[in-house]
Amino acid sequence: MATIDEVYRASLADPEGYWRSAAEAVDWETAPRTILDASAAPFYRWFPDGELNTAFNCLDRHVAAGRGDQVALVYDSPVTGTIRRYTYAELTDETARLAGALAGLGVGRGDRVLLYMPMVPEAVIGMLACARLGAVHSVVFGGFAPRELAIRIDDATPTVVLTASCGIEGQRVIPYKPLLDEALRLAEHEPRTVVVLQRAQLTAALQAGRDRDWHDLVAAAEPAGCVPVAATDPLYILYTSGTTGRPKGVVRDNGGHAVALQWSMANVYGARPGDVFWAASDVGWVVGHSYIVYAPLLAGCTTILYEGKPVGTPDAGAFWRVIATHGVRILFTAPTAFRAIRKEDPQGRRLADYDLSCFETLFLAGERTDPDTLRFAQDLLGVPVIDHWWQTETGWPIAANCMGLGPLPVKPGSPTRAVPGYDVRVLRENGDQAEPGETGAIVIRLPLPPGALPTLWNDDERYLSSYLEAFPGHYLTGDGGYLDDDGYLFVMGRTDDVINVAGHRLSTGAMEEVLATHPDVAECAVFGVPDELRGEVPLGLVVLKDGVRRPDQEIVDEVIALVRSQIGAVAVFRDARVVPRLPKTRSGKILRGMMRAIVAGDEVVVPSTIEDPAIIDELRRQLR
Ligand code: COA
Ligand code: AMP
Numbered sequence: 001m002a003t004i005d006e007v008y009r010a011s012l013a014d015p016e017g018y019w020r021s022a023a024e025a026v027d028w029e030t031a032p033r034t035i036l037d038a039s040a041a042p043f044y045r046w047f048p049d050g051e052l053n054t055a056f057n058c059l060d061r062h063v064a065a066g067r068g069d070q071v072a073l074v075y076d077s078p079v080t081g082t083i084r085r086y087t088y089a090e091l092t093d094e095t096a097r098l099a100g101a102l103a104g105l106g107v108g109r110g111d112r113v114l115l116y117m118p119m120v121p122e123a124v125i126g127m128l129a130c131a132r133l134g135a136v137h138s139v140v141f142g143g144f145a146p147r148e149l150a151i152r153i154d155d156a157t158p159t160v161v162l163t164a165s166c167g168i169e170g171q172r173v174i175p176y177k178p179l180l181d182e183a184l185r186l187a188e189h190e191p192r193t194v195v196v197l198q199r200a201q202l203t204a205a206l207q208a209g210r211d212r213d214w215h216d217l218v219a220a221a222e223p224a225g226c227v228p229v230a231a232t233d234p235l236y237i238l239y240t241s242g243t244t245g246r247p248k249g250v251v252r253d254n255g256g257h258a259v260a261l262q263w264s265m266a267n268v269y270g271a272r273p274g275d276v277f278w279a280a281s282d283v284g285w286v287v288g289h290s291y292i293v294y295a296p297l298l299a300g301c302t303t304i305l306y307e308g309k310p311v312g313t314p315d316a317g318a319f320w321r322v323i324a325t326h327g328v329r330i331l332f333t334a335p336t337a338f339r340a341i342r343k344e345d346p347q348g349r350r351l352a353d354y355d356l357s358c359f360e361t362l363f364l365a366g367e368r369t370d371p372d373t374l375r376f377a378q379d380l381l382g383v384p385v386i387d388h389w390w391q392t393e394t395g396w397p398i399a400a401n402c403m404g405l406g407p408l409p410v411k412p413g414s415p416t417r418a419v420p421g422y423d424v425r426v427l428r429e430n431g432d433q434a435e436p437g438e439t440g441a442i443v444i445r446l447p448l449p450p451g452a453l454p455t456l457w458n459d460d461e462r463y464l465s466s467y468l469e470a471f472p473g474h475y476l477t478g479d480g481g482y483l484d485d486d487g488y489l490f491v492m493g494r495t496d497d498v499i500n501v502a503g504h505r506l507s508t509g510a511m512e513e514v515l516a517t518h519p520d521v522a523e524c525a526v527f528g529v530p531d532e533l534r535g536e537v538p539l540g541l542v543v544l545k546d547g548v549r550r551p552d553q554e555i556v557d558e559v560i561a562l563v564r565s566q567i568g569a570v571a572v573f574r575d576a577r578v579v580p581r582l583p584k585t586r587s588g589k590i591l592r593g594m595m596r597a598i599v600a601g602d603e604v605v606v607p608s609t610i611e612d613p614a615i616i617d618e619l620r621r622q623l624r
Helices: 004-013 015-025 054-067 088-104 121-133 146-156 177-186 214-219 255-267 286-298 318-326 335-344 349-353 371-381 460-468 508-515 552-566 592-600 615-623
Strands: 036-040 043-046 071-077 082-087 112-116 136-139 160-164 166-169 172-175 193-197 211-213 234-240 248-253 276-279 302-306 330-333 361-364 385-387 423-427 440-445 474-483 489-494 498-501 504-507 521-531 535-544 576-578
Touching (some): 004 015, 015 255, 054 088, 054 121, 054 255, 071 121, 082 088, 088 121, 088 214, 112 121, 112 146, 121 136, 121 160, 121 234, 121 302, 136 146, 146 177, 146 248, 160 177, 177 193, 193 214, 248 255, 255 286, 286 302, 302 318, 318 330, 318 349, 335 371, 335 535, 371 385, 423 474, 460 474, 489 498, 508 521, 508 535, 508 552, 521 592, 535 552, 552 576, 592 615
Parallel strands (some): 071 302, 112 160, 136 234, 193 211, 276 302, 276 330, 330 361, 535 576
Antiparallel strands (some): 071 082, 166 172, 234 248, 440 474, 474 489, 498 504
């Protein structure tokens, strides 16, 4: 077997040859003859003349190959006391039937369908049904407020919206339908139909003419077949936080995505067909798209859909229960989940109640795995703990310890080395390559491998300006860090206005836009500060307009409520302060990085362009 070094070198020396052979693992309606089209560089397209259907590759082909009776999806919901299993045959049938219902509502190839759903099997079936029809889904995470949802509805212009009456957060039932109704009131675009899954916990009011009951609709539908689409056709749009209030619509194609995800299951995760694979995330995030839904099903694994939390549903042994009950071999979650478990059960006593002999590997991503959390997980579980780094844009890991290609020694704080297909470099501001150990911008030399975003939805211009213009010929990841002498990558954090709160990606720029709408706020800044549980949480500073005489606390409470109502609870915006002024450069740029360093207790680098250095001591007193 080739070593990881040999595989890595081959993937970069001859990308077309490498991915041509990886593409053989996918069933094509028309096999691609051209592997990479670079004629419109820096826009690259993989497998441009290939045709396939992603849902067929996730479902039907496994049934045809004899996996029909294997469990494809386990729905484990401690919040409703439910465990439900779907075999590949059952999941195929349910998907075909919902696809038929959607087709009956006029959804066809290329049409968009937006999903605002909790973690229920119907969300997975909804995504796969779209894929079956060649329609483009856009899933919006349930923790986002109506305004955020409205922005996404207007950008994706869906024909149909799929939703449920409620989500369940721990002990709380969260009505989703009123949030969607409010979003539709705010949005300019009007979807033709809203399909509502009525859950036992809450019945939503339906609007005559527009809203349809999910079960009634599906009961009356005929199953639909798979529609072959071009490999370059979009499979989904997933909005992610950028540096402004306008989210970026990351586009995922069908062909490159299927090839890359299936490759990653075997080579990065070391998963074999039939393995039980659990990504403890949410279908609203990229981890959910890639590793709850598509990749495990492409690879013929059993995937777990868990509607619960690591703690409180009912206790810090929840993850161990799920692993033992369903025979999970590989778990993927965010470090914050392990910090939550450690907080409640520092000795890991709950583990003794379960037999985890099936469990082999833990993968962590979404934020950097700090060495403390790494050691806690290693000591507790006694299995390899693999930090790996990626982002919504790439859809699969950029750097990882590839378990299927021969694991390398772990260096705490590093997601190991670049994954085959990714030519990762660290650059200085002037574009020169940084020395080993020298921090700079982490970039990927073009072309990006299959599966990574080909562009942003309806916005080629923003794709270029956000990712490709900073260092021509390279994709800008937005993360900073360094490579060491052994080629191990250390990802130290974002270099833009994006923060990661409990593994959830959020824009501080979007929060600032909300604060600025408060009538008493003259100026504001939001930046991430370290948090023991969530890794990072936002802190807002506001400068009041002259003449405002109201108590600071009143204004603070109002701006906190404003962010919650405009962006959502998921922002965890719980701390704001009123300050007399903000630190700026002489040209007026607010020095957020400096404020962050002051609060974090890090070394404060004072730029020579600072307007008034006296503000540093002032801020130290105010922010302590
Ligand atoms: N729908 C509605 N509201 C949601 C939601 C959803 N899908 N998801 C989160 N929220 C709400 C929460 O209820 C909470 O509301 P509150 O302010 O009223 O308490 C708020 O958003 C913040 O959520 P979160 O930061 O997740 O806090 P939590 O206390 O519910 O859970 C953790 C904390 C660490 C246990 C949890 O974040 C976690 O398990 N994270 C790691 C796993 C993960 O999902 N990673 C994603 C990428 S891999
Ligand atoms: P998202 O697009 O939500 O997946 O968030 C992507 C961002 O999360 C990256 O750009 C990083 O800033 C951060 N991130 C994800 N995984 C890691 C990791 N393993 N180490 C460091 N940062 C990470």
